[in-house]
Amino acid sequence: MTKRSAAAGVPVARDVTTAGDVLCGYLQLQAVEFLRSLRLHAESGSGAEDAGEAVRLLRRSARRVAGTLHVYRPLTDTAWTDQLRGELAWLIDLLGREYAYAARLARLRGALHRLSGADAADAPGGVPEVSGGGLTVGAARAGALLDRQLTLARTRAHSAALQALGSSRFHAVADAVAVLASEVPLDPAAHDLLAREALPCLAEQTHRRLMDAVDALPLSVAGLPYNAEALVHGLAATPAADAPPAEGRQDAPWHHVRRLVRLRRYAQEVLDEQHQAEEEPSLSVRLLGAGQALDRHREAAGAAAAAAAAARTPRIAPATAYALGVLHADQRHEVEAARYAFGRIWQRLAVAAP
Amino acid sequence: MTKRSAAAGVPVARDVTTAGDVLCGYLQLQAVEFLRSLRLHAESGSGAEDAGEAVRLLRRSARRVAGTLHVYRPLTDTAWTDQLRGELAWLIDLLGREYAYAARLARLRGALHRLSGADAADAPGGVPEVSGGGLTVGAARAGALLDRQLTLARTRAHSAALQALGSSRFHAVADAVAVLASEVPLDPAAHDLLAREALPCLAEQTHRRLMDAVDALPLSVAGLPYNAEALVHGLAATPAADAPPAEGRQDAPWHHVRRLVRLRRYAQEVLDEQHQAEEEPSLSVRLLGAGQALDRHREAAGAAAAAAAAARTPRIAPATAYALGVLHADQRHEVEAARYAFGRIWQRLAVAAP
Numbered sequence: 001m002t003k004r005s006a007a008a009g010v011p012v013a014r015d016v017t018t019a020g021d022v023l024c025g026y027l028q029l030q031a032v033e034f035l036r037s038l039r040l041h042a043e044s045g046s047g048a049e050d051a052g053e054a055v056r057l058l059r060r061s062a063r064r065v066a067g068t069l070h071v072y073r074p075l076t077d078t079a080w081t082d083q084l085r086g087e088l089a090w091l092i093d094l095l096g097r098e099y100a101y102a103a104r105l106a107r108l109r110g111a112l113h114r115l116s117g118a119d120a121a122d123a124p125g126g127v128p129e130v131s132g133g134g135l136t137v138g139a140a141r142a143g144a145l146l147d148r149q150l151t152l153a154r155t156r157a158h159s160a161a162l163q164a165l166g167s168s169r170f171h172a173v174a175d176a177v178a179v180l181a182s183e184v185p186l187d188p189a190a191h192d193l194l195a196r197e198a199l200p201c202l203a204e205q206t207h208r209r210l211m212d213a214v215d216a217l218p219l220s221v222a223g224l225p226y227n228a229e230a231l232v233h234g235l236a237a238t239p240a241a242d243a244p245p246a247e248g249r250q251d252a253p254w255h256h257v258r259r260l261v262r263l264r265r266y267a268q269e270v271l272d273e274q275h276q277a278e279e280e281p282s283l284s285v286r287l288l289g290a291g292q293a294l295d296r297h298r299e300a301a302g303a304a305a306a307a308a309a310a311a312r313t314p315r316i317a318p319a320t321a322y323a324l325g326v327l328h329a330d331q332r333h334e335v336e337a338a339r340y341a342f343g344r345i346w347q348r349l350a351v352a353a354p
Numbered sequence: 355m356t357k358r359s360a361a362a363g364v365p366v367a368r369d370v371t372t373a374g375d376v377l378c379g380y381l382q383l384q385a386v387e388f389l390r391s392l393r394l395h396a397e398s399g400s401g402a403e404d405a406g407e408a409v410r411l412l413r414r415s416a417r418r419v420a421g422t423l424h425v426y427r428p429l430t431d432t433a434w435t436d437q438l439r440g441e442l443a444w445l446i447d448l449l450g451r452e453y454a455y456a457a458r459l460a461r462l463r464g465a466l467h468r469l470s471g472a473d474a475a476d477a478p479g480g481v482p483e484v485s486g487g488g489l490t491v492g493a494a495r496a497g498a499l500l501d502r503q504l505t506l507a508r509t510r511a512h513s514a515a516l517q518a519l520g521s522s523r524f525h526a527v528a529d530a531v532a533v534l535a536s537e538v539p540l541d542p543a544a545h546d547l548l549a550r551e552a553l554p555c556l557a558e559q560t561h562r563r564l565m566d567a568v569d570a571l572p573l574s575v576a577g578l579p580y581n582a583e584a585l586v587h588g589l590a591a592t593p594a595a596d597a598p599p600a601e602g603r604q605d606a607p608w609h610h611v612r613r614l615v616r617l618r619r620y621a622q623e624v625l626d627e628q629h630q631a632e633e634e635p636s637l638s639v640r641l642l643g644a645g646q647a648l649d650r651h652r653e654a655a656g657a658a659a660a661a662a663a664a665a666r667t668p669r670i671a672p673a674t675a676y677a678l679g680v681l682h683a684d685q686r687h688e689v690e691a692a693r694y695a696f697g698r699i700w701q702r703l704a705v706a707a708p
Contacts, residue, residue: 114582115589117600139589225579226691228468234680235469235493246471311676321672322665325679326588333687337580 019075019198020190022274024183027068029273031181033061038174041165052099055161059095062088065180067266071206075198077185084180087173094164097157100302105150107303111330112143112323138319142327145310145320195274203267210260214346217253222339223347230336234329247332251301254339258294261287286349293342300334307331373429373552374544376628378537381422383627385535387415392528395519406453409515413449416442419534421620425560429552431539438534441527448518454656455508459500461657465684466497466677492673496681499664499674549628557621564614568700571607576693577701584690588683601686605655608693612648615641640703647696654688661685 041054066088069081116139135143164170179185190198221227233246265287271279278284304327310316311324395408420442423435470493489497518524533539544552575581587600619641625633632638658681664670665678 112589115585115587117587117590136589225694226687228684228687228691231469231680231684231687233469233471234684235466235490235677236471311672316672318665318670318672318675321675322679322682323589325676325681326585326683327679328676329680329683329687330582330585330588333580333582333585333683337582340579 015194015196017195017274018191019072019193019195020184020186022195022199022270023068023072023075023186023190026270026273027065027184028181030061030064030068031177034058034065034177035174035181037061055095056099059092059099062092062095063262064266064269065177066092067263068270071263071267072199072202072270074202075187075190075193077187080185084173084176087169087176091164091170091173095161098154098161100299101150101154101157103299104303104306105146105154107299108146108150108306108327108331109143111303111327112139115139115326115330136319136323138317138323141317141320142307142310142323145313145316145324146306149310149313150306199271199274203264203271206260206263206267210257210264211350213253213257213260214350217257219343219346222336223343225340227336230339231329231332234332245305247301247304251297251335254294254297254342257342258291258298261291261294265291283349286345290342290345290349293338293345297335297338297342300331300338304328304331304335369548369550371549371628372545373426373547373549374538374540376549376553376624377422377426377429377540377544380624380627381419381538382535384415384418384422385531388412388419388531389528389535391415409449410453413446413453416446416449417616418620418623419531420446421617422624425617425621426553426556426624428556429541429544429547431541434539438527438530441523441530445518445524445527449515451511452508452515454653455504455511457653458657458660459504459508461653462500462504462661462681462685463497465657465681466493469493469680469684490673490677492671492677495671495674496661496664496677499667499670499678500660503664503667504660553625553628557618557625560614560617560621564611564618565704567607567611567614568704571611573697573700576690577697579694581690584693585683585686588686599659601655601658605651605689608648608651608696611696612645612652615645615648619645637703640699643699644696644703647692647699651689651692651696654685654692658682658685658689 037054037057037060041051041058044050044054066085069076069085073081112135116135218229221229230247230250233250236246265284268279268284268287272284307324307328311321311328316324391408391411391414395405395412398404398408420439423430423439427435466489470489572583575583584601584604587604590600619638622633622638622641626638661678661682665675665682670678
């Protein structure tokens with residue numbers, strides 16, 4: 001890498017920490033967390049909740065290791081870290097699926113109840129508006145169908161995750177992380193570069209990639225409430241159609257920004273490690289908020305797709321299909337709402353950013 | 355009526371126009387318009403477009419006569435005008451139905467096309483995403499079903515309107531309006547009351563009724579974009595349910611405000627007539643905007659209900675039901691968007707109002 005010297009005008013005499021030191025410190029911390037959650041998982045035995053929490057922590061540190069190796073790649077032994085990064089991506093995806101299906105089902109169940117006015121206390125005269133456990137027949141059947149399909153998918157994802165955690169491929173990943181915990185394979189130059197010069201420069205590169213990706217988003221449309229953009233392909237995915245996933249194409253740039261927001265957050269965590277303090281607390285908070293809006297965007301998009309997929313089940317009743325249609329549109333509006341929310345956060349972030 | 359003297363502190367010597375004069379002037383103008391459109395309608399013959407325009411103008415003046423008689427009722431011969439007002443309400447409702455069904459069908463057709471991404475030029479590779487005239491099978495079938503049902507309803511409404519226009523009941527209304535055109539039956543006191551004292555006071559009473567009705571609206575919720583409130587009963591009206599129309603109950607206060615906004619507009623038109631100029635142009639513009647938002651609210655609510663009703667048709671295909679579900683939710687979001695728009699206009703209006 002080339003050494004930048006944007007902040008080199010006024011050198012601070014005492015800050016001679018090297019980029020290698022800071023990066024090692026951060027990565028070792030995450031690697032130790034990874035190994036700890038792995039132990040937690042092994043000890044959790046039959047406790048599904050504990051095991052779930054252990055997997056969550058495992059994914060958390062795995063994401064940070066992979067993200068940091070991505071942002072600060074030029075400082076590392078890239079042959080070794082690129083390999084680990086690929087394996088971590090495989091692991092993160094695999095371990096995330098069970099959680100994603102569970103969250104999707106919970107979201108859709110919640111939406112079905114909300115859309116049934118099941119909790120509405122404002123019904124004058126207290127007329128019971130819904131039948132069968134607070135749901136209409138269509139909503140109840142749609143719920144049962146989604147429950148069946150997503151629980152099956154979740155169970156399969158759980159088995160796949162368990163199998164993966166017992167595989168030799170995973171053991172190789174765990175061994176590599178153990179190496180990281182003791183000594184991070186760095187590029188020799190990283191030990192000569194000053195942290196305050198090398199690290200912000202690489203974080204800035206990620207920041208610029210993020211800015212470019214956000215520039216490519218249709219934020220001017222998304223910033224108008226009720227622009228109805230997220231549902232423009234709402235019927236291009238109806239049961240009988242073998243159409244390409246038009247909504248997926250529309251969502252892709254937002255998912256891309258979501259990943260970059262994450263990278264930027266991890267990049268910032270390393271800078272914070274360097275300063276032993278939150279360097280830009282307001283930036284961190286906003287990045288977190290922006291990321292949460294885009295998480296919601298992705299979850300709602302996934303839920304909308306699941307409702308549309310369920311509606312393609314053969315021989316369902318019209319009432320079930322109708323409820324799934326309402327549900328699909330509702331979740332697409334959640335997608336639109338998340339874009340609006342992201343746009344609002346981004347406006348403030350763009351002003352505050354370096 | 356009791357004579358108010360709120361503005362009597364500083365009497366303007368030259369403005370001695372009576373309330374009766376102003377009211378007569380405005381009502382005679384509207385009555386003449388009414389009779390002219392009636393003649394237009396008779397002359398339109400087989401020209402459906404001309405006939406439609408004539409009916410539109412007829413309703414326009416009928417609404418203004420009825421509204422003005424409502425707001426300025428104490429100045430009129432109430433026994434005579436209450437009777438006419440009731441008959442005008444019957445006529446306005448009857449003549450409006452054909453138009454409402456046509457508008458509803460156009461709105462739903464437009465939504466189906468929009469939701470099918472039929473006009474989307476952003477599809478990379480130009481992959482045709484929809485089959486059969488730019489629509490998916492489900493959307494096309496839903497469209498055909500709505501077309502059938504709403505065209506039937508429209509045809510019936512057209513016949514009913516034609517029949518009404520030939521009825522002795524209608525002729526009696528036309529005769530009464532002709533009376534209005536020559537001499538408005540007023541309360542004798544109206545000829546003694548000063549316009550600048552009596553008229554603003556009655557307009558103010560309508561304004562206060564409007565303010566009270568708006569205060570009863572959940573504007574703080576409606577003002578948050580994507581509050582998802584309009585769809586909370588989205589599945590309480592699924593095909594298989596014999597639930598009470600929960601969405602109708604939720605919409606009613608908004609429809610009530612819509613009627614009061616209209617009354618307030620017509621009240622203002624009389625005040626403008628009094629001053630021979632637009633007294634408060636910004637108020638008039640905002641009342642018009644608020645009314646348009648609530649018109650859109652009512653139209654979207656009607657369209658959403660029509661989609662839900664169509665989904666209750668026996669033996670429809672699941673794909674059709676799914677498309678109707680998406681359509682229902684889409685139109686309920688239009689309802690929510692209209693409430694949001696009204697809230698924004700009202701904020702400004704509340705500041706500008708007298």
